[in-house]
Amino acid sequence: MQLTEQQLNFFHTFGYLGCPSVFSPSEIAWITQEFERSIQDVGGGKNHDGTSRTMFGGPIEHRSRLCALLDDPRILGILGDILGEDFNYANGDGNYYTGDTGWHPDGSWGQLFSAKLAFYLDPLTRDTGCLRVIPGSHRPDHFVRKEKIDVNRSQELFGVAPKDFPTNVALETSPGDLVIFNHDTYHAAFGGGTRRRMFTMNCTRRAKTEADRDILNQYLSIHSPGGYNNKTGAGMYWPLMLDTADDNRMIHLTQCAQVHDQLFPDHARVNA
């Protein structure tokens, strides 16, 4: 157990949690360096001119030191406490963000099925593009969901700019802090520059019932290399993630790899 009872209550009630200073300045320095190498080498970063977002898949899977984040007791503690110790790691995205990100949830599962762990690599404030969330919006009975409010139209609907949508919380972060949120939670960012560096680890609960398995199929049919028609050369993950995995890491890789390869035989590891 890494999170306190209060932190877990907070996450379940509000749909997000800020985890300050998880990584020290020297650790976040090498994490940032490895991220830069990845996005520059394989993520399209060399072509980033600040006019639009540059994004690449599996940001921790291209450098062995970043792959090992999935072995780090702090990461395992946070994800394990929230999603269960046998959680699935399901890729993520690495970004140079440009400008605002409008309000959206990443899912609408109506239950805690998946969560995003986010690393912001630059100091970010409410005016310079920090992550914002609408607390409680992961719940199906939250007013935004029940009344199907388009939060991005809040200026015309309510005379309030989307960034000022009532109840939203700005999660200001420094490098080394982590933020985790339920994929169903509405989130956004406003006022960022043209090279806001951020990467994520998306994770799900391990599917244990028929109903879970159904959701995992739906999830991976969209959010996976096969879903994005990306050939990794090793199915669900980029080869390094699997090649450097020990038995403990494999606990977090096998279920998604298996489901992915059933869904997308053309992208499967065996056909790589």
Ligand SMILES: O=C(O)CCC(=O)C(=O)O
């Ligand atoms: O930092 C941001 O711009 C928002 C991140 C986001 O929307 C996401 O990861 O889904």
